[in-house]
Amino acid sequence: MAGELKIRGYGTLVKADFTVADTMVTCGYITATSPPERSAKTVDGTTLADNREQMDPGIGEASEFTFEQFWLHNETNSALIDTAHSNALTRTSRYNLTWHVIYPQATPVTEEFTGWVKKIGPAQIVNNEYSKRTITVQTTSTSVLS
Amino acid sequence: MASDYSPDVRTWLLSISGVSTPVGTRVHHNYVPEAKDSPYVWFRLGNVTNDGRSLNSVAGEEDSVLSFDIEICGNSLSQAIGIAEAIRDTVPFRGSVGSKTAQMVDVENHDEDYIPKNEFSDDVRHIQTLSLKLYL
Numbered sequence: 001m002a003g004e005l006k007i008r009g010y011g012t013l014v015k016a017d018f019t020v021a022d023t024m025v026t027c028g029y030i031t032a033t034s035p036p037e038r039s040a041k042t043v044d045g046t047t048l049a050d051n052r053e054q055m056d057p058g059i060g061e062a063s064e065f066t067f068e069q070f071w072l073h074n075e076t077n078s079a080l081i082d083t084a085h086s087n088a089l090t091r092t093s094r095y096n097l098t099w100h101v102i103y104p105q106a107t108p109v110t111e112e113f114t115g116w117v118k119k120i121g122p123a124q125i126v127n128n129e130y131s132k133r134t135i136t137v138q139t140t141s142t143s144v145l146s
Numbered sequence: 147m148a149s150d151y152s153p154d155v156r157t158w159l160l161s162i163s164g165v166s167t168p169v170g171t172r173v174h175h176n177y178v179p180e181a182k183d184s185p186y187v188w189f190r191l192g193n194v195t196n197d198g199r200s201l202n203s204v205a206g207e208e209d210s211v212l213s214f215d216i217e218i219c220g221n222s223l224s225q226a227i228g229i230a231e232a233i234r235d236t237v238p239f240r241g242s243v244g245s246k247t248a249q250m251v252d253v254e255n256h257d258e259d260y261i262p263k264n265e266f267s268d269d270v271r272h273i274q275t276l277s278l279k280l281y282l
Contacts, residue, residue: 012201
């Protein structure tokens with residue numbers, strides 16, 4: 001383990017403070033996750049004198065964070081997401097959550113950001129495959145890795 | 147924890163009257179006893195896949211799809227086909243498999259390049275091969 005220069009996804013954790021601020025709860029049954037992009041808008045600063053576009057850095061973009069999860073209605077892990085989405089729709093209780101994506105390096109690295117559950121997208125239900133859904137979180141802060 | 151489903155598959159196969167009537171109790175797992183009356187059914191665990199793994203699965207988590215090779219050795223081609231048809235007519239199936247529970251059991255014909263393991267003597271054998279998939 002120590003000294004590894006490449007890591008696999010197995011062991012990655014996704015956590016959020018679903019019910020109590022700063023009390024991070026692990027989301028179970030996640031099969032894949034796409035951490036939020038760190039991206040900036042561009043501002044066109046091209047003048048008449050330029051012979052090439054001048055694209056300057058603008059403000060940070062509000063990116064999305066997604067993960068795929070096995071789905072079983074009313075199971076604890078699924079219910080946490082359902083409640084977070086309902087809270088976001090009504091802007092009540094806790095909806096702008098703190099999220100952690102913890103990467104399984106020898107010394108684990110935590111990516112922290114805030115966001116609300118924007119979309120719960122059920123995958124196509126297939127005869128001989130497990131039912132899953134894709135969760136999309138709209139981030140409301142820039143990621144910080146520590 | 148990973149389990150041995152072989153005794154359960156045997157029980158399930160014997161619960162199909164189109165199997166148990168012609169073969170009696172001659173459903174053999176992995177080996178064929180020396181006194182091998184025909185017809186009989188032979189099976190073994192083949193491939194195991196784990197599409198049920200998550201990023202934080204724990205050691206010993208149950209495998210998700212177990213594939214069993216099944217060979218039906220009959221006294222005649224029509225007998226072997228009849229037993230194979232009886233198994234095919236039972237799937238797709240959802241429920242108890244022996245003492246375990248399966249979300250689905252399905253059966254397919256084996257690939258063309260599958261070589262039956264029960265063709266080991268000069269005797270003429272009428273063999274039908276199936277691949278049984280157990281979805282947990």
